[in-house]
Amino acid sequence: MERVVVGMSGGVDSSVAALLLKEQGYDVVGVFMKNWEEQDEEGVCTAAGDYDDVRRVCDRIGIPYYSVNFAKEYWDRVFSVFLGEYEAGRTPNPDVLCNSEIKFKAFLDFAFKAGADYLATGHYARVQKNGGTARLLRAADQNKDQTYFLAGLSQSQISRAMFPIGGMNKQELRQIAKEAGLSTAQKKDSTGICFIGERKFKQFLMQYLPARPGDMVTPQGKVVGRHDGLMFYTLGQRRGLGIGGAPEGGRWFVADKDLENNRLVVTHGETGLLYSKALETGALNWIGGAPPAASFDCAVKHRYRQPDQRAHVELSKDGALITFSSRQRAVTPGQWAVLYDGDCCLGGGIIETRIGG
């Protein structure tokens, strides 16, 4: 019997993933990961409650469960990079890194040492194997698809992964959980950084990075306010600026970060400064092992949950130049550009620069 280790978060998705695998006859082991030691601003450590849910679900399904702690690995390989990116004025995506470095590396290694043949998670995504290679496909539930977060995985990681819930939609998944009597059936979906949770972001970051206040200026250089520190803002952001009151009305958005002068450039209204026609990425990860061609058209997302954008990809020495068929709002360095061919997630890379306005 093939053994599958299931990463269980204490949510419905991974609960049902474990249930389905058990029903399919695998030798299933549930493992809860605790990767963050600190509490939130209310002094609550949600991990304890989540592990309680994992225990209840595993008991119900009839599988053994364990808990592992990769807090050190998470800090070293994900969180420290995350902080460094913010210090560099960029907006990192920790969850993409978390998947390639923790869930599908540290955790996967652990699982295989424990005799697993596969590592399963509750991600909304699908793996399709034809011949010797595995392809990462979008989830059946387009609204919940999480392939964006998995774009950094390698062929060997994908080929050892299972996503049991990738073929169903959220509604039927909750129904299954309910019928199986799983305690997590009605549990609210979790949000926020994986393993850390929903936080008041500025306050959270301030615990780790020094706040260096400065001026907010218009593209023309007129000072219109003060900012608390460039790392607390991201391109395209509106809320938190605290400025308003022009006769014409209208919202203000973050257009750029001037690290050299510690100034936040803001624009009044949806000006062209918020838009880009192209971007450059760092080294691209190809889930299939190699790019389809040196130059090709495909669909791209430069942010999670964004509708597919038509684009042309031109590989370069260190990455790629991606040119969109229509202007893109708030292309943000640090985020991932993820490429798709139909339902197949080809891979992606970190956005280094945005081009054109």
Next chain:
RNA sequence: UGGGGUGUAGCCAAGCGGUAAGGCACGGGGCUUUGACUCCCGCAUGCGCAGGUCCGAAUCCUGCCACCCCAG
């Protein structure tokens, strides 16, 4: 202290005698395994202050205060 102008929520800003529009900001939700965007809801028993006229005043009258502009 001669003349003119303006004072409505944190910021803009409607209103011109009939019982305080709107926008931005802010707060709370929704959406969401990053950060954002977005959507919904909320947000002045009171209109610089004090009197007066009137059934009724932010709107009219009087006085005072503050700020701005032009003269001196």
